[in-house]
Amino acid sequence: MSTRPRVLLVGAGAVGQVFGRYLQEAGCDVSFLVKEQYAEEARQGFTLYELGLFQRAYAPGVFSGFDVRVSPQEVAARSWDQVWLCVSSTALRAGNWVDALARATGEATWVMLQPALADREWLLQWIPPERLVSGMIPFISFQAPLKPGDPVPRPGTAFWFPPLARGLFSGPSERLQPVLRTLKAGGYPAARHADTARAAAIPSAVLTVFVDGLEAAGWSFARFLERDSLERVSPAAREAVRIAAWRTKGNASAVLPLLRPLLFKALLPVIARLAPFDLETYLRVHFTKVGAQTRLMMHEYVDLGRSAELPVQHLQASTGR
Known part of the structure; x- marks a missing residue:
């Protein structure tokens, strides 16, 4: 250098x-x-x-x-x-x-x-x-x-x-x-x-499914935190995490029990208050701009899950595949 x-x-x-x-x-x-x-x-x-x-x-x-x-x-x-x-x-x-x-x-x-x-x-x-x-x-x-x-x-x-x-x-x-x-x-x-790819894989999987669910909720935290929304997002997140762990040979055992509707409901307001900007607006603006990346990653989880014979039912429902 x-x-x-x-x-x-x-x-x-x-x-x-x-x-x-x-x-x-x-x-x-x-x-x-x-x-x-x-x-x-x-x-x-x-x-x-x-x-x-x-x-x-x-x-x-x-x-x-x-x-x-x-x-x-x-x-x-x-x-x-x-x-x-x-x-x-x-x-x-x-x-x-x-x-x-x-x-x-x-x-x-x-x-x-x-x-x-x-x-x-x-x-x-x-x-x-x-x-x-x-x-x-x-x-x-x-x-x-x-x-x-x-x-x-x-x-x-x-x-x-x-x-x-x-x-x-x-x-x-x-x-x-x-x-x-x-x-x-x-x-x-x-x-x-x-191994940064392994370290990032599971957090990225959770974030991607969260963003996909937030978009489906019209980018509204209030709508996202409703029961029907969380009951779609939580199992899809667990599927994506298992697939990410399989792909990177990581361990998802500590994360999977946390991916429950009640935890999403408890943590999101805390994170929103912590950020020194309007988090709801940021997520809408940023992830609308990179929406193609979110869709690519959601489809990738489905394809990898199928190849690994892992559950993808909830991810499929989110992606329409």
């Missing part, structure tokens, strides 16, 4: 901006790869709002001083140390851009953040395992304001780390260590894990 690591982030949305800011704070030479129609906006820089616990005031920070590129050809004009994939699972698999980017970035370490169970296997078509680091996103980020009346001086990206949140990463030591060292130098709460 060079003295000043050259880092390319694919996607300059709410996730890419947050990681880019921490990487720049660590002294990295940061660049974004974006679609042509977003390039000029990105070149103007971004406004970031870092939120604390129960914080309701938004103090803006400026994130600028990075390069913007719009094609694998422009990327190939220089060498890279790290490539960060800050796009959804569905965007990752759309078209042939990953193949072209892999050829344009030489021997760079690639860092994947996507949550779908098959994403790593899909990427291994182009990136060998000895150059691939897996990570998870422990923060919530969104375009602010979420709704009229939010105390935002100007439009930007807000982000929040829940209490005790840590960003887990795993991969070959010679590739993983520079990634962790760089993030920590920038103040990011990074931590090594033996």
